[in-house]
Amino acid sequence: MFRQKAGWRGLSLQTRLCWAGFLFVLPALLHLIAFKFYPMVEAFRLSFYTYDLMSPPVFHGLENYRAVWNNPLFHQSFWVSVKYMFGVSIPEWFLALALALLLNRRMPGRPLIRLAYFFPIAMSQIVVALVWKFMYNPLGVVNTVLGSVGVGRINWLATEETALPALILIGIWRGIPLFGVIYLAGLQSIPKEYHEAATIDGAGPWQSFIHVTIPLLMPTILFVMVMSLLSAMKVFLNPLVMTEGGPNGTTRVLPYFIYETAFAYHRMGEAAAASMVLFAFAFALTLIQLRLLRRGGVE
Amino acid sequence: MSRKALMSWGGRLVTLLTIAGIGLTLLPYFWMLSSSLKTGSEVFELPIRWLPREPQWSNYPDALSRGAFGVYFFNSTLVALAVMAGNLLFCSLAGYGLAKFRFPYRELSFRAILSTLMLPLEIVLVPTFLVVRGLGLVNNYGGLIVPLAVDAFGIFLMRQYIKDLPDSLIEAARLDGCSEHGIFWRIILPNCTPALGALALLTFRDAVIAMIPTAIIFLFFQRAFVRGIALSGLKE
Structure with missing residues (x-):
């Protein structure tokens, strides 16, 4: 049914659908990674540092939690x-x-x-x-x-x-x-x-x-x-x-x-x-x- | 009085109560509107004045000429429209991908997306600012628009709605040789207007000026709006 050609068209229907679905979700996923997950991980990391926005962060272990x-x-x-x-x-x-x-x-x-x-x-x-x-x-x-x-x-x-x-x-x-x-x-x-x-x-x-x-x-x-x-x-x-x-x-x-x-x-x-x-x-x-x-x- | 007549009187009473309840909901807005036409001292006058003695229409031109109102108005509208457009596009794309395709880690992605609903924006304010700065978006419209251009709630709404569209629709288009993005633009989007309408209203709501147009849109499209939420069914 599908002409066999190199590239996108050459992939099996199943593989193509797999990629298509992933590509549809990708922009939103990248956005959430940049603006939700990365900031979250950063905040987690920062919670172990002393940081006042001016001088560079200094590692302080669990001091902040205490x-x-x-x-x-x-x-x-x-x-x-x-x-x-x-x-x-x-x-x-x-x-x-x-x-x-x-x-x-x-x-x-x-x-x-x-x-x-x-x-x-x-x-x-x-x-x-x-x-x-x-x-x-x-x-x-x-x-x-x-x-x-x-x-x-x-x-x-x-x-x-x-x-x-x-x-x-x-x-x-x-x-x-x-x-x-x-x-x-x-x-x-x-x-x-x-x-x-x-x-x-x-x-x-x-x-x-x-x-x-x-x-x-x-x-x-x-x-x-x-x-x-x-x-x-x-x-x-x-x-x-x-x-x-x-x-x-x-x-x-x-x-x-x-x-x-x-x-x-x-x-x-x-x-x-x-x-x-x-x-x-x-x-x-x-x-x-x-x-x-x-x-x-x-x- | 017969039982039936009693029931119908009860029904009318409930309707009246429903209408009376509108007063409680809208009172603050009414008061704001009436205060906007009062003189400064009238606002706090006793006993309370629900309506201004003489409407001070000049309050409006006065407010509009104070500061660069035109610029603020333009800024709000532009940002609100751009955020709305971003949400409509990216949330429906992601919703379609999550609803109708199988790929590795799909469920994990969906759960990760939902988990961001638990995150107060203030919590990640500083790291978000660093990302915005890293992308060169400080001090321009991009900084206000880009961080808000995708929201997990929108993705959830679109996914639930698109899930209920029949697969045969998509397969038929695919057999006819429609490309994958062609299917999205020509089949999926036109078939989920109620959900898109609901999403548009919910994302546009933080623009003050949007209120009146929103009210009109809601009046005409409330069936679609409520249906949009209904069909995107909170059923899993």
Whole structure:
């Protein structure tokens, strides 16, 4: 079928397909090697050196890891991150699903209603951070609204007890539509016949939800769980723009701690060591979730 | 009241709640819009003014003339478009390669690609800067575009979508003598527009100015957008 010629055309179909597939993936792979894997390996190497960006790096063994471990700010920051991650993602899992269920119902004007919920996904993160910073201002909208129900004026972002919850609220508010779209897509891929069959068998809406929707939605649910935790772990811009990690470090999440160590104190090696700890944490967390996922019978 | 009538009233109530919820979602944006037409003191006035007394339309020309707004606008648009184009091209290429071909270490490559999703950008800021500098991309558009031109999420999305396209489509084109890159451009790309649309929206989102066009595109293509995500099926 194929003319035997030298070069590309001369190869067997199988070999050619092998090469073709590899060549399709190659540009993306090279890019990730240059901008993700190589920097990662560099960061790992750097975590064993003392480096201040000016003088050449000096090998220091595990000194950076010891310094990070003995730094009380790192421990504080780790727990801030954990609180933020779960504080944001657990409400997201449920509220995003609730939103998707609401938007999956038949109702007049559904395309417009969906648009109103989903288009904020397209909003720039910086704009979101600035708008909320304005709203949390002591003279801002949040206090005014709460003042009308008798709550006193609070400087939300400058009070230790309220700064982190204030940031968590923004995270949730921003995450619901994003994960709502993903849930909605999952809901739409469940064939209608399944629910019809359940109804014929006498299942009410609640039973049908528990025994049909949830099991069939499991892959989506677990995807949302992993992605929401990882994206909450990566939060950086909001603390940077709104609180600069304050007051008293109560909003200094780990990525902000790393940024500060590297670019405010010029301790590159220590920042790299902290990065490695964060990466290991993310990796372990994802692994646990994937394990649970497999046990849940979803692959 | 009969059970049926009760159900339909319940349904209407839920619809009303759904519509009311829009208020919570959009309130911050509404407030931003209304503040953009207020005087400085009106913004913090008590009791709260939801609408400006007299719209200060001059705020807009004032803001636009402060700094080199035109340049910033141009920069944002250019960078956002280039990043989007890079993602559309490279993620669909890689997604196609991973979905429809067999080659050594394919699964390993795919897992390695997915693992980069766990990496906060800030973590590798310094080494990334060194790479950018090594490529001579400091202080030009390339430095903003190239590091973001491929994203693992996009590759994942495209792979899942292309996986569901029938193999027979590709084999028929191959039998007709279509070259491998010809198959990609003429068969694969035209058949995955919903996924490409979803990817375009998600990668374009960090350009502020993109908001209104994005809203319009979403209104018209939301079926395709949601389907794009649905079909790329989070099923493995």
